Amino acid sequence: MNITNFSNSLKSAEIVEQACGLYEEAVRLRRMIHENPELGFEEYKTAEIIANYLKELGIEVTTEVAKTGVIGILHGEKEGPVLAFRADIDALPIQEKTDVNYKSKMPGVMHACGHDMHTAMLLAAAKVLSQNKHYLSGTIKFIFQPAEEMKGGGKMMIEEGVLSNPNVDHVFAFHVWPELPTGIYGFRNGEIMASMDSFDVVLKGKQGHGAAPHQGVDAIVGAAQVITALQTIVSREIDPVDSVVITIGTIEAGDGYNIIPEKASFKGTVRTLNANTRTEARQSIKRIIQGVASALKLEVDIKFNFSVGYPVTINDPKFNEHAAAIASDLFGENSVQWLNKPSMASEDFAFYLEKVPGTFVFLGVGENTEEPIKLHSDVFLPDEKAMIQGISLIVALAINTTQKIQ
Ligand SMILES: [Zn+2]
Ligand SMILES: [Zn+2]
Numbered sequence: 001m002n003i004t005n006f007s008n009s010l011k012s013a014e015i016v017e018q019a020c021g022l023y024e025e026a027v028r029l030r031r032m033i034h035e036n037p038e039l040g041f042e043e044y045k046t047a048e049i050i051a052n053y054l055k056e057l058g059i060e061v062t063t064e065v066a067k068t069g070v071i072g073i074l075h076g077e078k079e080g081p082v083l084a085f086r087a088d089i090d091a092l093p094i095q096e097k098t099d100v101n102y103k104s105k106m107p108g109v110m111h112a113c114g115h116d117m118h119t120a121m122l123l124a125a126a127k128v129l130s131q132n133k134h135y136l137s138g139t140i141k142f143i144f145q146p147a148e149e150m151k152g153g154g155k156m157m158i159e160e161g162v163l164s165n166p167n168v169d170h171v172f173a174f175h176v177w178p179e180l181p182t183g184i185y186g187f188r189n190g191e192i193m194a195s196m197d198s199f200d201v202v203l204k205g206k207q208g209h210g211a212a213p214h215q216g217v218d219a220i221v222g223a224a225q226v227i228t229a230l231q232t233i234v235s236r237e238i239d240p241v242d243s244v245v246i247t248i249g250t251i252e253a254g255d256g257y258n259i260i261p262e263k264a265s266f267k268g269t270v271r272t273l274n275a276n277t278r279t280e281a282r283q284s285i286k287r288i289i290q291g292v293a294s295a296l297k298l299e300v301d302i303k304f305n306f307s308v309g310y311p312v313t314i315n316d317p318k319f320n321e322h323a324a325a326i327a328s329d330l331f332g333e334n335s336v337q338w339l340n341k342p343s344m345a346s347e348d349f350a351f352y353l354e355k356v357p358g359t360f361v362f363l364g365v366g367e368n369t370e371e372p373i374k375l376h377s378d379v380f381l382p383d384e385k386a387m388i389q390g391i392s393l394i395v396a397l398a399i400n401t402t403q404k405i406q
Contacts, residue, residue: 010135010399012330015128019391022124026387029053030120031102037091037109037116040147043068046089046119050144053123057130059142066156072142074129080138081169081404084162084356085125085394086349087118088148088173097378112380114176114365119144121174121387125394132395137402139166145348152310154348163355169404170319171358172397173349174390176382178372180337180364183389187324188339189317192360194245194271195278196346197309201226201289202265204299210258220253222296223264227251229292230268233284244281245271245344271344273312313350316357319405323359326396331389337364345375357405363390 010018029049038046047068054061054072062071068089096103096110104110126142143162147153163171180186203223208216227248238244246268253264270285272278286302293300328336339362349360365382366372373380 010132010395012396015396015399016330016388016392018128019124019388019395022127022391023388025127026120026124026391027384029123030116030384030387033116033119034111035102035105037104037106037111039093039109040090040149040151040153041067043089043146047144047146050089050119050123054126054142057127059126059130065160065162066146066153068146069153069157069162070144071162072126072144074126074133074136074140074142076136076138076140077134078137080136080402082139082141082166083398083401084141084143084168084171084352085122085398086143086145086154086171086173086352087122088115088145088153089119090115090147090149090153092149092376094376094378098381100381110378112377113149113375114380114382115148117176117365117382117384117387117390118174121390122394124387125391125398128391128395129398132399135399140398141168148348152348152351154351158351158355163352168356170401171349171352171356172323172394173352173360174363175347175360176365176386177362178366178374178380178382179369180362181366181369182364182383182386183331183335184364185324185327185336185389185393186339186362186364187320187327187336187359188342189315189320191273191312191314191342192339193313193342193347193350194243194273194344195275195310195312195350196269196271197278197282198267198269199285200265200267200303202263202301203293204263204301205260205297207262208260210260213260216260217297218260219262219264219298220260222293222298223251223253223266225296226289226292227266229288230285233281233288237284238277238280242277243273243344244277246281246285271346273342275312278312310346310348311350311354313347313360314353315359316353319357320359322401322405323361323393323397326400327393330392330396335389361393
């Protein structure tokens with residue numbers, strides 16, 4: 001895994017210089033995408049911008065993968081592994097409240113998770129690499145994936161063959177991270193983000209007069225008990241040194257002061273850091289809802305949306321350390337920060353990492369890390385300067401990975 005002294009390769013300083021040379025263009029691209037955000041599986045204009053840009057670079061382009069996804073393929077002049085870099089391209093249903101002059105033109109839709117930056121960085125890196133093909137060994141796949149937010153666009157891309165033809169040896173992706181200072185790379189071996197599953201529950205009792213509860217079956221009292229009991233999974237069932245989060249984010253029932261409603265419904269999410277806990281939590285949730293509800297004479301309809309749930313995002317230590325070594329070669333040891341804990345947020349890049357060894361890296365974009373503006377905030381404003389570190393690492397990884405990392 002010698003990543004320095006590639007006499008026939010691009011030196012780190014040259015890579016950084018080329019990334020800096022494309023910075024203005026990356027900003028222009030990012031702002032164009034930011035102004036025109038599109039929700040998951042509706043990224044038609046975004047996909048067109050991406051496809052046109054790649055075609056102009058002479059990169060082979062496939063469109064309409066997983067509806068609105070785009071894949072670019074660049075062959076190096078020498079033999080080598082197939083590396084895939086993935087950017088997600090979807091925005092969120094949020095009304096932007098920043099006052100930048102490139103704010104969203106789409107009412108109620110905003111790039112509040114930085115996917116506009118992921119896309120711009122990967123496009124700019126594709127440009128640098130297409131101009132340096134003679135240094136490239138193997139093949140680079142540029143994956144522009146729709147619908148990362150809750151809709152599992154990554155899973156669909158894989159089902160449609162993004163990791164084959166040619167078979168991908170390693171995958172890499174960034175997520176901008178406001179808790180880290182601008183340009184700092186956040187690395188972690190093993191799990192870096194949690195699994196995410198969601199569930200919908202409807203409890204059915206018997207409608208009645210608020211003054212005569214004994215004649216009805218109260219769905220609200222039942223829901224309150226069920227929800228409280230669910231937290232005993234976290235505190236009493238799962239190994240305390242393991243992590244699990246159960247959050248009920250929506251509850252709906254009733255319509256008056258003095259009527260016992262027939263139904264109460266709620267929705268929740270469950271996060272874990274390993275596959276066993278994920279299964280265990282799912283079984284416990286089901287058992288507790290059914291058990292408590294039936295003790296209170298309620299009928300239950302539970303729907304687990306496991307089909308759109310995301311697995312735990314787990315980095316391959318070998319490839320991760322290889323990438324960290326390249327990062328520190330680019331911007332010095334201090335640019336690499338090893339994260340001592342994972343995030344309980346989730347990410348559909350996990351689907352790729354289930355199939356192919358690779359790594360997911362946080363890229364610092366926080367100008368004020370004491371009180372960072374969080375992802376999904378309506379005033380989220382990542383520091384664009386981090387795109388230099390982003391572009392540089394993609395290019396350096398592509399050029400320096402001349403064989404599979406095993
Ligand atoms: Zn997000
Ligand atoms: Zn995101």
